[in-house]
Amino acid sequence: MRPLALLTDALVLLGVLVMTVGVYGVFRMPDTYTKLHASSKAVFLGVIALVLASVGTREPTVIARGLLIAVFLLVTTPVAAHVIARAAYVRDEAMETPGAIDESGHELPGRPPTRDAD
Amino acid sequence: MHTAVFYVAVLWMTVLLALSVVSVLRARSALTRILALDMTILILIALLVLYSDVNRVSYYLDAALALALLSVIATIAAARYHSEGKLFS
Numbered sequence: 001m002r003p004l005a006l007l008t009d010a011l012v013l014l015g016v017l018v019m020t021v022g023v024y025g026v027f028r029m030p031d032t033y034t035k036l037h038a039s040s041k042a043v044f045l046g047v048i049a050l051v052l053a054s055v056g057t058r059e060p061t062v063i064a065r066g067l068l069i070a071v072f073l074l075v076t077t078p079v080a081a082h083v084i085a086r087a088a089y090v091r092d093e094a095m096e097t098p099g100a101i102d103e104s105g106h107e108l109p110g111r112p113p114t115r116d117a118d
Numbered sequence: 119m120h121t122a123v124f125y126v127a128v129l130w131m132t133v134l135l136a137l138s139v140v141s142v143l144r145a146r147s148a149l150t151r152i153l154a155l156d157m158t159i160l161i162l163i164a165l166l167v168l169y170s171d172v173n174r175v176s177y178y179l180d181a182a183l184a185l186a187l188l189s190v191i192a193t194i195a196a197a198r199y200h201s202e203g204k205l206f207s
Contacts, residue, residue: 009123012168016127016134019164023134026141026157032149039157047164054167056119057174065179066167069186073163076190080156083194087201088149 008056015049018042031096032088040081044073124172131168135161152196159189 025038047070054066095102138158145151163182170178198205 005119008119008171012119012123012127012171015164016130019131019134019161022157023137023141023161026138026154032147032153035150035153039153039160043157043160043164047160047167050164050167050171053119054171057171059174059176061176062170062174062179065176065183066170069163069167069179069183072183072186073160076186077160080190080193080197083197084149084153084156087197090201091149093147093149 004056004058008053011049011053011056015046015053017046018049019046022046032093033085033095034097036081036085040077044077047073119172124168127168128165131161131165135165148200149197152193152200156189156193159185 019042022038022042025042026035029035029038051066051070054062057063089104135158138154138161142151142154142158145154163185166178166182166185170176170182195205
């Protein structure tokens with residue numbers, strides 16, 4: 001009982017800390033591509049830590065649904081991040097990180113022109 | 119879970135939720151706004167999971183699951199509409 005409660009506390013605090021890092025990253029990062037790192041990976045890992053803390057309740061319904069949410073987010077968060085990154089690439093959003101090199105062949109000749117970003 | 123940890127976590131995550139709403143409002147491009155909305159819903163899901171951990175009932179998790187479903191559909195639809203001009207080709 002006692003170690004389980006301590007583990008729950010530690011996991012909750014870890015999750016809140018990791019999510020704080022993610023939110024700070026979204027404020028601090030310069031462009032969409034780097035903001036995606038913070039918002040999809042860090043915040044998602046914080047949610048996973050909080051879901052793992054639900055083991056401390058020892059309620060089967062809570063643990064099962066928490067596991068369902070974790071698996072669902074594990075499947076869908078990369079898909080959403082990929083769609084956002086692809087949209088940024090198609091709309092010609094610039095990489096504003098200092099010293100960033102676009103290695104995707106984005107500026108090569110022969111690439112079909114895309115619409116202007118508004 | 120100890121009560122003090124719960125209060126600290128809920129207070130801190132409410133601050134995080136407000137900060138992410140601010141990042142939605144201050145976003146410079148539409149895709150950054152979509153991304154920040156996605157992050158806001160993830161934080162909301164985490165808040166619901168935390169409440170469900172403390173109260174030991176699973177009703178909050180149903181709402182969290184519905185929010186997760188809606189958020190992924192909304193993100194994919196908005197980003198695809200922004201890039202392609204239509205949802206499904």
